[in-house]
Amino acid sequence: MARYREAVCKLCRREGEKLFLKGERCNSSKCAMEKKPYPPGQAGKGRRTRKISDYGIQLREKQKIKRYYGLLEAQFRGYFEKANRKKGITSENLLIMLESRLDNIVFRLGFAPSRRSARQLVRHRHFLVNGRVVDIPSYQVKPEDVIEVREKSKKIVVFHDSMKRVKENKQLPWLKLDKAKLQGTVLELPGRADIPVTFNESLVVELYSK
Numbered sequence: 001m002a003r004y005r006e007a008v009c010k011l012c013r014r015e016g017e018k019l020f021l022k023g024e025r026c027n028s029s030k031c032a033m034e035k036k037p038y039p040p041g042q043a044g045k046g047r048r049t050r051k052i053s054d055y056g057i058q059l060r061e062k063q064k065i066k067r068y069y070g071l072l073e074a075q076f077r078g079y080f081e082k083a084n085r086k087k088g089i090t091s092e093n094l095l096i097m098l099e100s101r102l103d104n105i106v107f108r109l110g111f112a113p114s115r116r117s118a119r120q121l122v123r124h125r126h127f128l129v130n131g132r133v134v135d136i137p138s139y140q141v142k143p144e145d146v147i148e149v150r151e152k153s154k155k156i157v158v159f160h161d162s163m164k165r166v167k168e169n170k171q172l173p174w175l176k177l178d179k180a181k182l183q184g185t186v187l188e189l190p191g192r193a194d195i196p197v198t199f200n201e202s203l204v205v206e207l208y209s210k
Helices: 009-015 023-027 054-068 073-085 090-099 102-109 115-123 157-165 202-208
Strands: 127-129 146-149 175-178 183-186
Touching: 054 073, 054 202, 073 090, 073 202, 090 102, 090 202, 102 115, 102 127, 102 146, 102 175, 102 183
Parallel strands: none
Antiparallel strands: 127 146, 146 183, 175 183
């Protein structure tokens, strides 16, 4: 499966904000955005002063969301088309579908330090959904789905290290975590207000509507 293989810190620098692609490292002084808060490349320092067109603003917002969730262009466009066919507000449908990906749920529950790590753990068949192994990161979870670490995978260090970083008061209201059992439950699909991102997803709709 095609995926981005280059340094992910360049993506944050290109978008001009932290996308938290490396988990805890992004909150430390080691974060590339702390050391080099400008776009990568020889002309990086001068790009911030350039005036950006409306199209450029829309494109950058799309790129931020796409990179935040770790998708390639074709995958992201597919999600948009599905969101556009659904009833309701297209931009909100899009975010809810992205949040409902299994790799994102694994990350949100705290089983992995980053979405990239969560994607790898899912592909390596470490998770059960309602008692069955699911190794598809894009699998769409539903309300009342139970996601848990496989019994034979519970001794893997990454899960226990990740659980130590989980703070109970930062759990999302639409997810329930049982740290002792390494098990999480999707109580309901999130509303827009429940998704902790600051993206202006309506700009994506404007971009693709041209």
